[in-house]
Amino acid sequence: MTRSTFFASTRRAFVAGALGASLGWALLGRRGQAQQRTRTGGKRPPADHCVILTxxxxxxxxxxxxxxxxxxxxGPLAAIDxxxxxxxxxxxxxxxxxxxxxxxxxxxxxxxxGAHERARYLLHTxxxxxxxxxxxxxxxxVAQGKHDEEFDLPAYVAVGGGGLGAGVLGVGYEPFRVADPRQPVxxxxxxxxxxxxxxxxxxxLLTILERRFLRRHPGEETRGHTQVYERADRLMHAAxxxxxxxxxxxxxxREAYGQNPFGQGCLLARRLVEAGVPAVEVQLGGWDTHQDNFTxxxxxxxxxDAGLASLLHDxxxxDLLRKTLVLVLSEFGRTPGINANEGRDxxxxxxxxxxxxxxxxxGQAVGATGRDGTQGVERPVCVPDLFASIxxxxGIDPARVNETPNGRPIRAVDAGGKVVGELFA
Incomplete structure (x- = not known):
């Protein structure tokens, strides 16, 4: 049996059965605010939290x-002031x-x-x-940039299936996943x-076994596994x-937010921000409307409408909106024209x-798409530009460098990304 096979089977089986819990997620908190007092160039300081609505x-x-x-x-829809x-x-x-x-x-x-999987990866990373x-x-x-080692809640929570994961950052920054916020976690x-x-x-007993295993099989994977369970224990006993x-x-x-997973996820996001969690993603799926678009x-x-409006008001x-960046993101849009199936591609x-x-x-719109959406784009913004602006x-350094397992450096934000200055003017 290889080290990785042993790690994936024996260790998980023991913890799930003997410890009485299964908590494969990261538990990091936010960095102290004193470390994030750099200015954005405007009159208001940077946000401490980020809520990502996908x-x-x-x-x-x-x-x-x-x-x-x-x-x-x-189509049949009107515009409103x-x-x-x-x-x-x-x-x-x-x-x-x-x-x-x-x-x-x-x-x-x-x-x-223009393909979902690739576009979704680009939008998230x-x-x-x-x-x-x-x-x-x-x-x-965001979790990496805002975490506080002494904070007991996760630094990153993904609600309703959102979140691609920590990638090269390792297990310490994987999201804590909440499948349905209407149900007890x-x-x-x-x-x-x-x-x-x-x-x-x-x-x-687990601590004894972990230490023995770590001595025999030192490495980031083993240390990360130990860290996860230590922080899981802290969370379970945290107020x-x-x-x-x-x-x-x-x-x-709860009614105002909407009695559905997305609306309740927005309410959960507010509670988590209020408790100090730096990053929360809430997903609303179903927007791939090639057919029956308007219904x-x-x-x-x-x-x-209900979830986001309630979140902003709440x-x-x-007094948390000035400390919280709220995003509504989509991997791409849909054709201005309507296809033969009453859908948009x-x-x-x-x-x-x-x-x-x-x-x-x-209170502003940046860029424009013409009278009917097909005349071309005024003031185009690419995803790296969006990331630079976020x-x-x-107040996180976009030039921060992380490394792949083989030592390849990767900037947090692509060097080609330019801040959309109108957002902060």
């Missing part, structure tokens, strides 16, 4: 944040229209990646896929038949673990992403 499948910009009223491409003069949204986003003063919409995103390198995703990079309490005393005995329980929230507030988008946009009421030449909070200046908003 619209998986490719959100239709024409039906959300870049409507084309009075054109054939608008917002709280920000001159900024209009689709009628499917009435609550977000009221929050538009907080939102900066980049309407001119461009990419060369800032790099095109490479067969030899697993780049860390945005949440892991698994493995945060003792297993049936295990009390505090039995837990302590098993932890002591802050209550941040994962939505049962403590008023029923009216499906009414359902999807309603969830986005963060602002708690993949579109890489002018789609929308949204930023809010922290030092971002809301890192500026968070």
């Amino acid at each position: 619209m998986n499948g490719g959100m239709a910009q024409t039906d959300t944040f870049d409507p084309k009223p009075g054109t054939r491409n608008a 917002t709280a920000a003069p001159g900024l209009r949204f689709s009628e499917l986003l009435p609550r977000l229209a009221g929050e538009a003063r907080e939102l900066a919409v980049i309407r001119s995103m461009v990419t060369s990646e 800032g790099y095109a896929p490479s067969g030899t390198v697993r780049h860390p995703d945005l949440g892991a990079l 698994e493995n945060l309490s003792y297993a049936p038949g295990v009390n505090a005393l039995r837990w302590q005995r098993r932890r002591k 802050e673990v209550e941040a994962f329980s939505l049962a403590r929230e008023p029923s009216g507030l 499906r988008n009414r359902e999807l946009a309603a969830m986005l 963060l602002r009421e708690r 993949h579109w890489t030449r002018g789609w929308s992403v949204v930023l809010a909070g922290g030092p971002v200046r809301g 890192f500026r908003a968070l």
Whole structure:
């Protein structure tokens, strides 16, 4: 049996069975705020937290944040005015229209990646896929830049299937995954038949075995495994673990967010930010609307509208929005034109992403896509530009270098990425 096989089978089997829990995730916290007091160049300091809302499948910009009223491409949807003069949204986003003063919409995103898997990788990591390198995703990079070793909650939480993972950063920055925020999070309490005393005995035995194994098989993989379980133990006994329980929230507030996984994920994100977690990703899937686009988008946009609007309001009421960067991201957009199946296909030449909070200046649109969305892109923004802007908003060094296992240096943000200055003007 090889070392890796032994590590993958024997160790996992022992821990899952004997310890009474299975917690394969990273537990890092945020770095002390004193280390992040660099300025963004504007009047407001960088954000301490980042909430990433991922619209998986490719959100239709024409039906959300870049409507084309009075054109054939608008379909049956109207555009509505917002709280920000001159900024209009689709009628499917009435609550977000009221929050538009907080939102900066980049309407001119461009990419060369039109296939879901490759485009999703680029959106999450800032790099095109490479067969030899697993780049860390945005949440892991934020966790690396903001963590505090003394903080007991995870530095990065992925809700509803989001998050590509830590890549070359290693197990220490893998996300803690919450499948459905409406359900109690698994493995945060003792297993049936295990009390505090039995837990302590098993932890002591595990520690002995870990040390023996580490002496025989030293390496990053082994040390990372040990670190995960040490921090898992800390989380299970931390007072802050209550941040994962939505049962403590008023029923009216839960209704406002929407009684669906995405809406409740946004509420969980607020609770985690309030508790000090640096990075949270919440995924809303189903946007790949090649067919029946308008019926499906009414359902999807309603969830986005309620979840995001409630999150922004909630963060602002708690004086957390100025400390939190909120992102709405999609791997690409959808064609302005409507196909024969009443759907929209993949579109890489002018789609929308949204930023809010922290030092971002809301109430504006950056870039444009013409009267009906097909005339070309004004002020194009690529994904590395977006990443450079996100890192500026968070006060994290984009030139930070991480290394692959074979020693190859990789910048946190591609050197070609340029900050979108309008976001901070």
